[in-house]
Amino acid sequence: MSATPFASRAQHAVPGIAAATFDLSKVYGSGDTRVVALDHVSIDFREGEFTAIMGPSGCGKSTLMHCAAGLDSPSSGSVRVGTTELSTLSDRQLTALRRDRIGFIFQAFNLLPTLTALENITLPLALAGRHPDQQWLDRVVAMVGLSQRLGHRPAQLSGGQQQRVAVARALASRPAIIFGDEPTGNLDSRAGADVLGFLRDSVRELGQTVVMVTHDPVAAGYADRVVFLSDGRPVDEITHPTPGRVLDLMKSLGALSYTS
Amino acid sequence: MLKTALRNLLAHKARQLMTLLAVCLGAAFVSGTLVFADSTAAASRDAMSKNYADIAVTVTAKEPPPGATPHQQTSALDDALARKLAAVSGVAAVRPSADGVVTMNAADNTPLRVKQGANLADAYLPGTDGKDSRYPLAEGRAPRNSGELAVDGTTAAAGGFRLGDKVTLAIDGPVMTKRLVGIVTTKDTRVTAAGTLALFDKATAQKLFASPGHYSSIDLSAAPGTAPSELAQRVTDVLPTDRAEATTGAALADQQAILVNTQTRGYTKLPLVFAGISLFIGSFLIINTFTMLVTRRTREIALLRAIGATRRQVSRSVLLEALLVGLVASGAGFLLGLGIASVLPDILSTDGNTLPQGPLVIGPRSVAAALGVGVGVTVLAAWLPSRKAAKVAPIEAMRTTEQPPSAKRSRIRGVAGLALLVLGAGVLVSLSGAKDASETNLQNAMVGCAVLVAALIVLAPILASPVIRLTGRLTGRFGITGHLAQQNALRDPRRTAATAATLMISTGLIAGLAVIGNSTAQALDSQAAAGLGADYVISTxxxxxxxxxxxxxxxxxxxxxxxxxxxxxxxxxxxxxxxxxxxxxxxxxxxxxxxxxxxxxxxxxxxxxxxxxxxxxxxxxxxxxxxxxxxxxxxxxxxxxxxxxxxxxxxxxxxxxxxxxxxxxxxxxxxxxxxxxxxxxxxxxxxxxxxxxxxxxxxxxxxxxITVQDREQLVTQAAGTLGDLLNVMYGMLAVGVAISALGIVNTLAMSVAERTREIGALRALGMDRSGIRRMVRLEAVTVAAFGTLLGLAGGLFGAWAVGSLANAAMPQYSLALPWGTLLLVCLLSLAIGVPAAAVPARRAAALSPLEAVAEG
Structure with a gap:
């Protein structure tokens, strides 16, 4: 709910919080080339909530996501996924955490070209050596509308279809939280709308937690909550956004230099 | 364009490392062999001319003409002739000798260093000073009667003789025993190169090797200013020409040197085959490397094309890069070759056969061959990739995403490959009805094998898919990592096939040789003992x-x-x-x-x-x-x-x-x-x-x-030479396998570099570092397995087809599969994938999951 630090909450796992950062900083380089990407950020992502992170290029929104998802290590501060403190984990444990408890949707889809759609969807499960819950899998596949295309290779699918495979892949292992990095960045508006619809449905119908980085006000309009970042720190947030309200806020923050 | 080529070369040092190594090895073997041959020839010429240094002219007895009377058969080489020759103007010294061949027993009663042309015997002929200048005494005294002999120092050492010992010896029949009274030194290279020398007193030697009162030859040295040929002419004038003739020492030395050189040439054949194999296999590596470099550089090349570089300039820059690689590799290879040349004599010399040694002789031929072969092969192999580079369209510069390599199967390839396969197999099968191992049949067999290899190389990309799917059943046991490894190996069948081709050739040759060798050895075994009912064979x-x-x-x-x-x-x-x-x-x-x-x-x-x-x-x-x-x-x-x-x-x-x-x-x-x-x-x-x-x-x-051998020794003797030859061949082919490993390293390093994004995604999605390593390793093993299986199939088929020829030459020959060796070959070929994957796997595992989201 809040982007302001709540020490008591960040130090102890709180029921209902899927992931949280506390006093998170990320600094690149040193001396003259020192760049502060994240500046003491504390933020909670609640279970069953669809959060969009927005901000101009270089505001740190991607870095925040990478750190929260265990892809990148912070310079200081802590990240928690559920009850697990990420800084205490070895690379192997961190890998297992990403595999079992986090789902990813990338801007460039990042499907394995040699695997079929179905094999891509079940890849995290296969990596864990687990058998997919067939019922759940059927439901996910049906939701993203891929039942007829499971045997196809990524090269035989359109961009929108590929991203739907990626959404299904993220959902298949029932992760605690799904991170999306500009999931509609490489899609046309219709395909993008489809993907965003699936993400919203997964939150509404399946109780999934989703965090998405985007610079598109329309995409942010699908979220339950929009957090605005500027110069490495959260500056504002709104709940139940509409594209119009998002755009207005962006204008009022004077941050209209969105480029990609 | 030179600058571009140079920059590219420097930028891809690591990529070219394996190419460099392969070409370097090939050039090293070529130049090493040639330098070795030159050096040995020079050394033997040197040694021979030393043996004949003081001999201007030699007078020997002529073969008596057919139907000669006993009187005419008597040698003309006696003391009277020696005195007559001494009077010829231009003769500085006369040295008669009564020499022949004597085989001795060592102190333990086993034959000592028995070798054709190396068990010399001579008369000790004291000069005016009471000493024989040819054989300076080191110990003891000269033999004086028929019960005594002297030997040279190396013979005494090898035989374990000491002064006073009884030495058992024989010429061509009865055994004699003589007392060792002196040890001399000699410079004769036939003796110093693991031969023997025995010296007798004049009367004994004349009786043994000529006839009483006669010599076997009379050597003359020339006075300063007299040419040997001139002296030979003058000497001939005083000789009874029907019974004696004069030859110059130089002519004799030449005859000897020719003999040694023929032997040396035999030795150079194997290393040259070695060089051929490493260059042949290396050329696949070069093609692969340059193809991958061109693929990786597609955008850069397109950009060059877009800003106005012509096709020719583009392809020339690739060839120029190859030229530079070839030059560097050949240079390094030549230096390595000098090393090889200096150790070859020691490797090829065995106890009974020492090669003459001398300083390395570096002829222009060796340098030219090393450079020509190294540069030639590299540039030739880079020709196809250079054409590919020239075909890059300028528009490719504008494409952003990486192009997935096309997995198209060419129909032409299939047809051509099948045609070759049918042709090669046909030639070999037609030979199975052959009745003898004639030259023509052997040549046909070689042609058949070569066509078969070509067919397998052409067909390999098509065969890759079914074969790897088959091996995928095994790698599939490793779960998703195994599955991904299999899929990755299948992604570019042409690249996989080209990588595996090197291993295929090596494995095929090793397997084929192993089968033929084993079958031949068994045939020799049964043949050697087959007709024998006896337990021992005593034989001269x-x-x-x-x-x-x-x-x-x-x-x-x-x-x-x-x-x-x-x-x-x-x-x-x-x-x-x-x-x-x-x-x-x-x-x-x-x-x-x-x-x-x-x-x-x-x-x-x-x-x-x-x-x-x-x-x-x-x-x-x-x-x-x-x-x-x-x-x-x-x-x-x-x-x-x-x-x-x-x-x-x-x-x-x-x-x-x-x-x-x-x-x-x-x-x-x-x-x-x-x-x-x-x-x-x-x-x-x-x-x-x-x-x-x-x-x-x-x-x-x-x-x-006389040898006394039981059945087992007879069999070992029959199989001995074959075993040695096979071991040398195995050694050479092992180098082939090692070069194939370099190819696998190269290919994997390239594919890891191409797949950073994918590997990043796998890391993000939850594959840990060991999983990534295992995936790369399994891919290497899959490629190796493909090459091994193909090679094994080709090798076994070839061995089977050639077997009938061997059968015609040896009735006992039948196909006998050396299961142990074949299994070992398979395991080694497969295992080669693991060390080959080490570096690329480590590099892949070090990739961060963030690579997946990096801007491409």
């Missing part, structure tokens, strides 16, 4: 040497001996060609030889009656009851033919040889009439073998000329 090894009749008698009397069949060996002309004929005792022959008569029997042998082998019978169209003309091959210049009745035909038998007769009959025409060359000994069952062998050796007076 040559028809020109005899076993004394007393020794034959003693062998028969030895306790534990049941039967001893004396055999006379000689040669005879039958049906226009020279055949080996054995004279035996018809009563005992069945106890010591296992004869398998097709018709007739050994019982009917007698004067004027012979039995022949099946091959000889077929060749001459004779059967039992036929008559056969047998011509004697002896010292008698006029050949006489005698009619023999064929009383039996037996299956080919290496102990009985081509024909059997009664001994009295055969021995008449022997080189030494009436002599015995072999004794086949059958013992009473249960005799202790070692003591019998010792007793038999004693029975033949421990003669250094």
């Amino acid at each position: 090894g040559t028809p020109t040497t005899a076993i004394e009749s007393a020794a034959v008698h003693r062998v028969g009397e030895t306790s534990g001996v049941r039967t001893a069949t004396a055999v006379s060996d000689t040669t005879a002309t039958i049906g226009g060609s020279v055949q080996s004929i054995s004279g035996v005792d018809p009563d005992t022959v069945n106890d010591t030889m296992k004869l398998d008569f097709v018709s007739g029997s050994a019982k009917d042998l007698g004067p004027g009656r012979i039995a022949v082998s099946r091959t000889l019978a077929q060749k001459n169209g004779v059967t039992t009851g036929s008559e056969l003309n047998v011509g004697n091959v002896g010292t008698d210049p006029k050949q006489q033919f005698t009619k023999y009745t064929v009383v039996g035909v037996y299956q080919d038998n290496p102990i009985a040889k081509d024909a059997l007769g009664v001994r009295s009959d055969v021995a008449k025409n022997a080189f030494k009439p009436g002599s015995v060359q072999r004794i086949l000994v059958r013992t009473d069952g249960g005799a202790v073998p070692t003591t019998v062998e010792k007793q038999l050796r004693t029975a033949v007076s421990n003669s250094p000329l």
Whole structure:
């Protein structure tokens, strides 16, 4: 709910919080080339909530996501996924955490070209050596509308279809939280709308937690909550956004230099 | 464009490392071999001219003309002639010699360093100062009577002789014992290169090697200012030209050097084959590397094209890069080759065979060959990739995403490959009906094998998919990592095939050689022992040497001996060609030889009656009851033919040889009439073998000329040379496998570099570092397995097809698969994937999951 630090909450796992950062900083380089990407950020992502992170290029929104998802290590501060403190984990444990408890949707889809759609969807499960819950899998596949295309290779699918495979892949292992990095960045508006619809449905119908980085006000309009970042720190947030309200806020923050 | 090529080369140092290594190895073997050949030739020329350094002219006896009277046969080389020669103007010194060949026993009664042309003997001829300047005494004194001898230092050391020892020796028959009274030194390279030298007093030497009062040769040195050819002419004028002739020392040295060089040339063949294999395999590596570099550089090339570079400039820049790689590699290879050349003599020299050693001789031919081969192969191999680079369209510069390599299967490739396969297999199968291992058939077999290899190389990309799917069932056991590894190997079948092709060739050759070698060894085994009923074979090894009749008698009397069949060996002309004929005792022959008569029997042998082998019978169209003309091959210049009745035909038998007769009959025409060359000994069952062998050796007076071998030793002797040859071949092919490993390293490093994003995604999605490593390793093993399987199939087929040729040459030959060796070959070829994957796997595992989201 809040982007302001709540020490008591960040130090102890709180029921209902899927992931949280506390006093998170990320600094690149040193001396003259020192760049502060994240500046003491504390933020909670609640279970069953669809959060969009927005901000101009270089505001740190991607870095925040990478750190929260265990892809990148912070310079200081802590990240928690559920009850697990990420800084205490070895690379192997961190890998297992990403595999079992986090789902990813990338801007460039990042499907394995040699695997079929179905094999891509079940890849995290296969990596864990687990058998997919067939019922759940059927439901996910049906939701993203891929039942007829499971045997196809990524090269035989359109961009929108590929991203739907990626959404299904993220959902298949029932992760605690799904991170999306500009999931509609490489899609046309219709395909993008489809993907965003699936993400919203997964939150509404399946109780999934989703965090998405985007610079598109329309995409942010699908979220339950929009957090605005500027110069490495959260500056504002709104709940139940509409594209119009998002755009207005962006204008009022004077941050209209969105480029990609 | 030179600058671009140079920059590219430097930018991809690591990529080119493997190419460099492969070309470097190939060039090293080529230049090493050539330098070795040059150096050895120079060293042997040097050594020979040293041996003949002081000899301007040699006078030797002429072969007496046919039908010469006994008077004319007497040598003209006596002291009178020596004095006459000393008076010829321009002669500085006269050195007569009475030399020949003597075989000695070492102190432990085993033959000492027996080698053709290296067991020299001479007379010690004191000069005016009482010393023989050719053989300076190091210890003791010169031999003075027929009971004494002197040897050189190396002979004494090798034989374990000390002054005062009794030395057992033989020339061509009876065994003699003489007391060692002196040790001399000699510079004769035939002796110093693991030979022997024995010296006798003048009278003894003349009796042994010439005739009393005569010499075998008289060496003359020239006074300063007299040319040897001029001297030879003057000497010829005073010689009785019907009985003696003069030759210059230089001519003799040349003759000797030619002999040694022929031997050396034989040695250079193997390393050159070695070079050929490493360059052939290396060329695949080069093609692969440059193709991948061009693929990776597509955008850059397109950009060059877009800003105005012509196709020709683009392809030239690739070729230029190849030229630079080739130059660097050849240069390094040449230096490495010098190293190889300096160690080759030691590797090729065995105890009984030392190669002359000298300084390395670096001829322009070696340098040119190393550079030419290295640069040529590299540029030639880079030609296809350079064409590919030229085809890059400028528009490719605008494409952002990486292009997935096309996995299109060319129909042309399939058709061409199948055509080659059918052709190669057809040639080989057609040979399976061949009746002999003639030159033409062998050449056809080689052509067939070469076509087969080409077919496999062409078809490999098509075969990759089904074969790897098959191996995928095994890698699939490793779960998703195995599945991904299989899929990755299949992603670019052409690249996989080209990588595996190198391994395929090596494995195929090794497997084929192993099968043929094993089959041949088994055939030799059974052949060597097949015809033998005896437990021991006592043999002189040559028809020109005899076993004394007393020794034959003693062998028969030895306790534990049941039967001893004396055999006379000689040669005879039958049906226009020279055949080996054995004279035996018809009563005992069945106890010591296992004869398998097709018709007739050994019982009917007698004067004027012979039995022949099946091959000889077929060749001459004779059967039992036929008559056969047998011509004697002896010292008698006029050949006489005698009619023999064929009383039996037996299956080919290496102990009985081509024909059997009664001994009295055969021995008449022997080189030494009436002599015995072999004794086949059958013992009473249960005799202790070692003591019998010792007793038999004693029975033949421990003669250094005679070998006593049991069955096992006979078999080992027959298989020995083959085993050595195969081991050398295996060694060379192992290098081929190692180069293939370099290819796998290269390919994997490239694919890891191409797939950073994908590997990043896998890391993000939850594959840990060990999983990534395992995936890369399994991909390497998959590629290796593909190459191994293909090679194995090709090698086995080739061995099977060529086998029939071997069968024609050796009746006992049958395909015998060396399971152990084949299994080892497979495991090694597969295992090569693991170390090859080490570096690329580590690099892949080090990739961060953030690579997945990095801007591409």
